[in-house]
Amino acid sequence: MRYLGCAYYPEYWGMNRLREDIRLMLDAGINTVRMGEFAWCRLEPEEGVYNFDWLHESIAAFGASGINVVICTPTAAPPAWLTSVYPETLAVRADGRRLTHGARRHYCFTSPEYRRHCGRMAAKLAVELAGYGNIIAWQIDNELGPNEDGALCHCEGCQARFQGWLQKRYGSLTELNRKWGTGFWSMDYSDWRQIRLTDARAWAAPSRKLDAKRFAAEMIADFAIEQASSIREYCPGIPVSTNCDGTIFGMTDYFQLFDRLDAPFLDLYFDLYTMDVSAMVKHVYRSLGSGRGFWVTETGAGALDHGRPPHPDQFKAWMWSSYAHGADAYLVFRWRTCLSGQEQDLQGILEHSGHAGHRYQAVKNSFIELRDLRAELGELPPPCAKAAIVHDYQTMWGYEASVVGNDLQYLPNMSFLHKALYKKNVLTDIVSPNADLSRYRLVILPSLMMIGADFANRLHAFVESGGVVMAQGQIGLRDLQDNYLINRGPDHLQDLLGVYLNGGMYLHSQVAPDEAIYLHPPRKRDVEIKLQGMMGSRPVNGTAAVWVGDLEFISGEVLLRFSEDTYQGQPAVVLKKTGRGAAVYAAAARLDENLLDALVEYVLSMAGIRFLAGLPIYVEVIRRGGVTFIINHRDEEIRYPIDACQSLIAGVAENGTAVLKPYGVCLLRDNPNT
Amino acid sequence: MRYLGCAYYPEYWGMNRLREDIRLMLDAGINTVRMGEFAWCRLEPEEGVYNFDWLHESIAAFGASGINVVICTPTAAPPAWLTSVYPETLAVRADGRRLTHGARRHYCFTSPEYRRHCGRMAAKLAVELAGYGNIIAWQIDNELGPNEDGALCHCEGCQARFQGWLQKRYGSLTELNRKWGTGFWSMDYSDWRQIRLTDARAWAAPSRKLDAKRFAAEMIADFAIEQASSIREYCPGIPVSTNCDGTIFGMTDYFQLFDRLDAPFLDLYFDLYTMDVSAMVKHVYRSLGSGRGFWVTETGAGALDHGRPPHPDQFKAWMWSSYAHGADAYLVFRWRTCLSGQEQDLQGILEHSGHAGHRYQAVKNSFIELRDLRAELGELPPPCAKAAIVHDYQTMWGYEASVVGNDLQYLPNMSFLHKALYKKNVLTDIVSPNADLSRYRLVILPSLMMIGADFANRLHAFVESGGVVMAQGQIGLRDLQDNYLINRGPDHLQDLLGVYLNGGMYLHSQVAPDEAIYLHPPRKRDVEIKLQGMMGSRPVNGTAAVWVGDLEFISGEVLLRFSEDTYQGQPAVVLKKTGRGAAVYAAAARLDENLLDALVEYVLSMAGIRFLAGLPIYVEVIRRGGVTFIINHRDEEIRYPIDACQSLIAGVAENGTAVLKPYGVCLLRDNPNT
Amino acid sequence: MRYLGCAYYPEYWGMNRLREDIRLMLDAGINTVRMGEFAWCRLEPEEGVYNFDWLHESIAAFGASGINVVICTPTAAPPAWLTSVYPETLAVRADGRRLTHGARRHYCFTSPEYRRHCGRMAAKLAVELAGYGNIIAWQIDNELGPNEDGALCHCEGCQARFQGWLQKRYGSLTELNRKWGTGFWSMDYSDWRQIRLTDARAWAAPSRKLDAKRFAAEMIADFAIEQASSIREYCPGIPVSTNCDGTIFGMTDYFQLFDRLDAPFLDLYFDLYTMDVSAMVKHVYRSLGSGRGFWVTETGAGALDHGRPPHPDQFKAWMWSSYAHGADAYLVFRWRTCLSGQEQDLQGILEHSGHAGHRYQAVKNSFIELRDLRAELGELPPPCAKAAIVHDYQTMWGYEASVVGNDLQYLPNMSFLHKALYKKNVLTDIVSPNADLSRYRLVILPSLMMIGADFANRLHAFVESGGVVMAQGQIGLRDLQDNYLINRGPDHLQDLLGVYLNGGMYLHSQVAPDEAIYLHPPRKRDVEIKLQGMMGSRPVNGTAAVWVGDLEFISGEVLLRFSEDTYQGQPAVVLKKTGRGAAVYAAAARLDENLLDALVEYVLSMAGIRFLAGLPIYVEVIRRGGVTFIINHRDEEIRYPIDACQSLIAGVAENGTAVLKPYGVCLLRDNPNT
Numbered sequence A, B, C: 001m002r003y004l005g006c007a008y009y010p011e012y013w014g015m016n017r018l019r020e021d022i023r024l025m026l027d028a029g030i031n032t033v034r035m036g037e038f039a040w041c042r043l044e045p046e047e048g049v050y051n052f053d054w055l056h057e058s059i060a061a062f063g064a065s066g067i068n069v070v071i072c073t074p075t076a077a078p079p080a081w082l083t084s085v086y087p088e089t090l091a092v093r094a095d096g097r098r099l100t101h102g103a104r105r106h107y108c109f110t111s112p113e114y115r116r117h118c119g120r121m122a123a124k125l126a127v128e129l130a131g132y133g134n135i136i137a138w139q140i141d142n143e144l145g146p147n148e149d150g151a152l153c154h155c156e157g158c159q160a161r162f163q164g165w166l167q168k169r170y171g172s173l174t175e176l177n178r179k180w181g182t183g184f185w186s187m188d189y190s191d192w193r194q195i196r197l198t199d200a201r202a203w204a205a206p207s208r209k210l211d212a213k214r215f216a217a218e219m220i221a222d223f224a225i226e227q228a229s230s231i232r233e234y235c236p237g238i239p240v241s242t243n244c245d246g247t248i249f250g251m252t253d254y255f256q257l258f259d260r261l262d263a264p265f266l267d268l269y270f271d272l273y274t275m276d277v278s279a280m281v282k283h284v285y286r287s288l289g290s291g292r293g294f295w296v297t298e299t300g301a302g303a304l305d306h307g308r309p310p311h312p313d314q315f316k317a318w319m320w321s322s323y324a325h326g327a328d329a330y331l332v333f334r335w336r337t338c339l340s341g342q343e344q345d346l347q348g349i350l351e352h353s354g355h356a357g358h359r360y361q362a363v364k365n366s367f368i369e370l371r372d373l374r375a376e377l378g379e380l381p382p383p384c385a386k387a388a389i390v391h392d393y394q395t396m397w398g399y400e401a402s403v404v405g406n407d408l409q410y411l412p413n414m415s416f417l418h419k420a421l422y423k424k425n426v427l428t429d430i431v432s433p434n435a436d437l438s439r440y441r442l443v444i445l446p447s448l449m450m451i452g453a454d455f456a457n458r459l460h461a462f463v464e465s466g467g468v469v470m471a472q473g474q475i476g477l478r479d480l481q482d483n484y485l486i487n488r489g490p491d492h493l494q495d496l497l498g499v500y501l502n503g504g505m506y507l508h509s510q511v512a513p514d515e516a517i518y519l520h521p522p523r524k525r526d527v528e529i530k531l532q533g534m535m536g537s538r539p540v541n542g543t544a545a546v547w548v549g550d551l552e553f554i555s556g557e558v559l560l561r562f563s564e565d566t567y568q569g570q571p572a573v574v575l576k577k578t579g580r581g582a583a584v585y586a587a588a589a590r591l592d593e594n595l596l597d598a599l600v601e602y603v604l605s606m607a608g609i610r611f612l613a614g615l616p617i618y619v620e621v622i623r624r625g626g627v628t629f630i631i632n633h634r635d636e637e638i639r640y641p642i643d644a645c646q647s648l649i650a651g652v653a654e655n656g657t658a659v660l661k662p663y664g665v666c667l668l669r670d671n672p673n674t
Helices: A018-027 A053-064 A080-085 A112-129 A156-170 A173-180 A206-234 A254-259 A275-289 A314-325 A358-377 A393-401 A410-422 A453-464 A593-607 B018-027 B053-064 B080-085 B112-129 B156-170 B173-180 B206-234 B254-259 B275-289 B314-325 B358-377 B393-401 B410-422 B453-464 B593-607 C018-027 C053-064 C080-085 C112-129 C156-170 C173-180 C206-234 C254-259 C275-289 C314-325 C358-377 C393-401 C410-422 C453-464 C593-607
Strands: A003-007 A032-035 A068-072 A135-139 A243-245 A265-267 A294-298 A327-332 A387-390 A428-431 A442-446 A468-472 A499-506 A528-535 A538-553 A557-562 A571-578 A581-586 A588-591 A619-624 A627-632 A638-641 A646-650 A652-654 A657-660 A665-670 B003-007 B032-035 B068-072 B135-139 B243-245 B265-267 B294-298 B327-332 B387-390 B428-431 B442-446 B468-472 B499-506 B528-535 B538-553 B557-562 B571-578 B581-586 B588-591 B619-624 B627-632 B638-641 B646-650 B652-654 B657-660 B665-670 C003-007 C032-035 C068-072 C135-139 C243-245 C265-267 C294-298 C327-332 C387-390 C428-431 C442-446 C468-472 C499-506 C528-535 C538-553 C557-562 C571-578 C581-586 C588-591 C619-624 C627-632 C638-641 C646-650 C652-654 C657-660 C665-670
Touching (some): A018 A053, A032 A327, A053 A068, A053 A112, A206 A254, A206 A393, A275 A294, A275 A410, A275 A428, A314 A358, A358 A646, A387 A410, A410 A428, A410 A442, A410 A593, A442 A453, A442 A593, A453 A581, A468 A588, A528 A571, A538 A571, B053 B112, B112 B206, B156 B206, B206 B254, B254 B275, B275 B294, B275 B410, B314 B327, B314 B627, B314 B665, B358 B646, B387 B410, B393 B410, B410 B428, B410 B442, B410 B588, B442 B453, B468 B593, B499 B571, B528 B571, B528 B593, B538 B571, B581 B593, B588 B593, B657 B665, C003 C358, C032 C053, C053 C068, C053 C112, C206 C393, C254 C275, C265 C275, C275 C314, C275 C410, C314 C358, C314 C619, C314 C665, C387 C410, C393 C410, C442 C453, C442 C593, C468 C588, C468 C593, C528 C571, C528 C593, C538 C593
Parallel strands (some): A003 A032, A068 A135, A243 A265, A294 A327, A387 A428, A468 A581, B032 B068, B294 B327, B387 B428, C003 C032, C068 C135, C387 C428, C387 C442, C442 C468
Antiparallel strands (some): A528 A538, A619 A627, A638 A657, A646 A665, A652 A657, B528 B538, B528 B557, B538 B588, B627 B665, C538 C588, C571 C581, C652 C657
């Protein structure tokens, strides 16, 4: 990991502590700071009146001390003078009220006026700072996404731009009406102006909601790319990216966004997640980097405003985990806890008082340990996953846009799949349908309801040449407008999976508690359907939930069948071999944990992927280059047998067994010639 | 049951499948389709430009195949051009925001402009289609009621019409102020324009909220009747009605509405209810029909977007249950699952793909079985109930309008009462206070807080002539404005029940969780009060909840007394004989299940109504004409002894015992001369 | 207790019952009625047209019967004509919608127009009624506070007045920006008009939210004082106050408000609280009275719309408890239950019908008993507390304004502290930081994050001269703008407590359930940290929650240390002796109940305050003058040994032991010369 550091806000603290801060930083092994984020009102206190002195002075001082700098554009928080003079730059809520100054993310992404100011500021920064050799990267804005309402702007400008976007997408209203399927509920449109952005809670048609999501994602991405262009013009060769938070799948299509930017920047606050979900987040960013690596641009040094205070050694475990997963940078949010503002309780490395306490010590111990091992470790290649889960934003937004399907729990289902692999320490990429599949031995499709012909062809080729596909849930049943296909599914994959999918059923109840007023006793809300059969020579049974498919067997082998209700006796899990590979399909969006574990072991074995059974879930074992990282994420000592062909390079061992104290870490290097 | 069928949407699917669909329909025993609902934009794509070709072609083709047609007016979903050109037809939310195109039910019920268009469309349809012999009924709009906010329109037009409605009702502000009791909190009105429709959440006075509910109900009913008049003018003799959903008691007074329409149409989705609540819904509609029968205009063929997928034989059990309860028609919503739109997951009989799968098979099996038995069954008279529960919309809305009483759970309490009868297979009508009581032996009054003199007189006469009245909870304490009477209760019933009701107490807590912030430990929210005594010779005890009355005994017999708190030692359940009958009154809105069972058995015995004790609750036994229907609603085999004077006409018997497999049905006919 | 009575609304009921009501009142020992509240529309039915006849007649009749009168200004509910003609008097919701007529508290506190009308009405009332000798007090408005949205007005007038208020407070925007710490998230203000009142849900900066709270509190207080001035001008010498509800700490600073008014008026509905919280409320009002006593202006006679109906003797227990705590008046809300309106189910002394039933009997029994003992009891001095809890509105609002700190549960924590004292029957004042501490032996500081220099000096002096201070939680860490101090804490108290507070951690999770969507398993939301050590010679251990401090020990003695996570091994509870006294500090906002009990016993012993251990929590023992009141608040008989030097003056005793039946009361008088 090349870059260790933190965010630094001289515009907030003033310049007096700069020298002392740099001394403490150097002492703690910090070599990188991130600056400028949120500084607009201190960079341009009045329109056209700039003050870059503090920024110049800081960058120069850091440069003189060998500290790298990441510069952020300050556009996540426009200054009050800007939104006062140009109120059209403020976002409008779905209920028509305009947001006001006083927090952040309150601007309209599509406002031409706001984009003009942002472009101007980005260019100004780039021009001013182009000369500094210690600027190693640029960050656009901060955690691009919805405002405090969880929504994007609904101003009349956005409405008109949405209508224009639809016009470009569909050409004519006739075509839009046809594609959206407006013939039910008399929804045909006869004028583009009749089509408005949807409110999250409105009972709008799925097609409209899905297109509104696509529009929003494009506007966000375009907003970022506009700024990136300005910076790239004046500072060529320096990576430009934007930091996104751990909500891995939200309003923006990260695959599209980071395709147009450089190494993906990740804000990862571990204590928001269990370790398996945190690993899943890192898998996404490693996959987004596709060889370029990824940066942890924000992480916590202590307790956030959330949950349990960390154990003194927990920061180190988290840091090594990110390193093992392929991170190139590890930057703590923020050097010092702010005295004021909405984030006054988000703990920095230093206390409010500037006191270097527990968190400084934890960071320092970790950074110094990593720095001291850097020479020995060298430049490790990214870790190499043999399994991949395919994630598709179109499908995810489609579920969200559906009236019933929003209940499908696409992300929880995916994370259960991931957890089954994580428990066995199988490193897994999370990739788009466009990814090169040839790198993998196992490719998993979680409820991908929209399957394109090209993707299907590549899956066929993948299996032909020996790969294993495992598909689950609603596969290939809908078109790109979120509408069901008129042909039965799985679209383009009937041959590969050996089945027809005639339809299916959502099992999860949607009844809100207050609708149940005279339904007594309260109805069971989560429905499970039994299934049973053989997995290889092993009899298995369990339950399916959330959604089950109406399967018609064509060819291959039926592994499990449903054993109750409508589909009783029908195939539930099937196997079909093609070429040198095979495909397994489970016609359920969710399987119970034991059954899913069995299924995952079955396909891993089929794919020839080695896995570690028997380790507790809180122990991560990750290989990067020839180094194996063993990380203990619990407040209990654990032991891990060292392979004869490995040598300990960090951590403690007794009689050939690594001994990991609570939150302890152990690094093993493959012996040469083994 | 004469009409078996489904909804059909050629305007959505086009005409290509019509022949094939008719073939499949005939094969499945379908003899009726419902059409036109939601088709406005395809009937009149531009103002004044009509396209009825598809409708003519469909009706003719159905006619040629011997299939009946129900035509629906498409007014539940105005086309986009209409609401664009006439925005005043769109409803306005309580917060002042106008709804927009893109769902349904977004129109203003009182808008003169919208009513003009609806009247025009209804008349146009009636004129166009008057000639077809296979049109057997008309349906107005669809599930009349609130928009997506759960409220009606709050536009300035509605406000003014509400003010005019009040002016007509009360004559003068002086009278309104007096009747509403505006003297507390300084609420006297001095100008009609000061009185506005209430927001559901506003802390408005009960009288104002109740009148707003009455106004809304009238506007909805008038809206329906306006269309009905147009149709009746051009298509005399054909039944005209409207379909309402299973929310039996909502914003509309069904007794008033269906009094002005023909046989009531019911949309009944079984899997939304337990079977006892589903039976209660059917009781309401049978009672609404009062001899005209009722139609199930919508029902599900499979899983909705809710709950558990049905067992393959469950559709048949549901169908027979509706038949036994007196339904004349049984129409599935819808022939084929739509590909698009908000209801794309509401499963039709066919799959999205048109595939005739599980649901087609279940429907076909059921319809064919019924068709094959039709000759044998003949035209059965409606089933005949000896018990009735009196439901009063004024009381129900009164509770809803009350600040405290909205907690009374009028409907749950009524459904507990009904359940006690249902468990014993006692068929029960649910009727308005205006119903003819002489048909019954037992009449139940559940918390009817407004008792009119005429109703009281008829109750007296009913008891005099041998009937049994069972009253429960808050009886005769309020006037028609939801205000307490200045005289103590039970209004007009003091003599019949033998008590004074000096007042009472709500026991159910209203404290919202977030108000409880410094109340530790959390307060018990549901309060129960003990009571005990004798029921006949049987000692009983139990608990009362929700509301208890402050009873002063006048004459008769005290059965139970309260045994704790304020009312300890006071009468709780009393018996008073009058003429050849008797009245039992329980001064509690809810009794625990065991006590209520005992009380219901006690009054059933007194009324001489036969009941079946000992059957599980999931077995329905209903007599219609000389036929007894036994229906098993659970996934377990059950046995039912056949009476010597009955013969099996459908189902399986062994040694004089009917054997009902899971979801099995058995029909027994009374032997002649028995 | 001098004044026993109820609220009376002749404007609602008319004058016909006046004689009969007075007869019943006198019979029940009532000597005081409260009138005029909410009567505006009946006092001034049209602008400038007055009708005071009913009020004159009532006051005169009461006077003739020896009944005192409290007159209320009717400003809590403006008449419809007023808000119609002057719509700017209506409050505006945070979302911009203006409230409408039809409930109460819907006016704008700052509206010059509304204040003009209120001043006019108050003056008119004072002038009209100045001559009556039986008017003993005036009440301003009713339960001053937020409207139905739980917020104050957000109209443009309020916005401008808030901006003006800030201008006066900070002088310049530069100073405001500095004090508010606007440098993070680019929040610098460049125009006063950019600063708006915050919506409760808006993610505004803590400083802005805190100042908005201060502004609101001032506007409310000013509103009350304006009316008080009018009344004092025309009716000098009569106490003027306002009644506040039991939400002891809400939007108004009661210390400031009642400093400008006379004896504090309390609306206390017991069944909203457990008895310990109810005692806490009375402590607050007794402390607000600081020698002037306090009045219970509203209390319930039966069930409210909440919870459990009372036991027949419960009213008496509640009354004696208020008397023992120092109340001078005890007025029931209201004479008779209203027939109509939002409060139609709030039970008065009489039933709706005017019937004198259970509640009349309970009130009469209690009032007569008290009246009969009055001569014997004489004028008892207020009860005298040796312990005090310091409450600070600035701190409370500061927590509420914080993004994370709003989770701190300041009030629950305080009530847990109070409960530990209450369980031991230690009477406790609840006072502002400005209170004279010399009266106490023990002063408790609950999470007071803002510590002023003057207050700190007085605490030092208090300890020097032998007092004991017990401090808990976040002490002296923030400035008056809710921002953290740049110096470590505890501000001004480092020497007294013997520690540095380097910072701390919130433990309570803020994650809303729906944010947790793909976090499985659900994260533990309440975190507890272990601590252990010695309290005197007693080994103790337990858990801390909500917030823990990062303590650095300077001098004194460490009693307990944290034993896990970040702060493991660090001091958690410390003791420091100074002069003749001592200070104990626990670095946790909440301790588990056992540990807190141990700590409170430890400091009570150190302070030499006698306490009663071993009594159940539902038994109150309070000394007022030489009389000891023992009150049983449960439905079980209890026994209490009578001290040899006391004599029974009310209640039942057997062999020197008082026997208290359910809800029984016993009064003991100290024998002379003991």
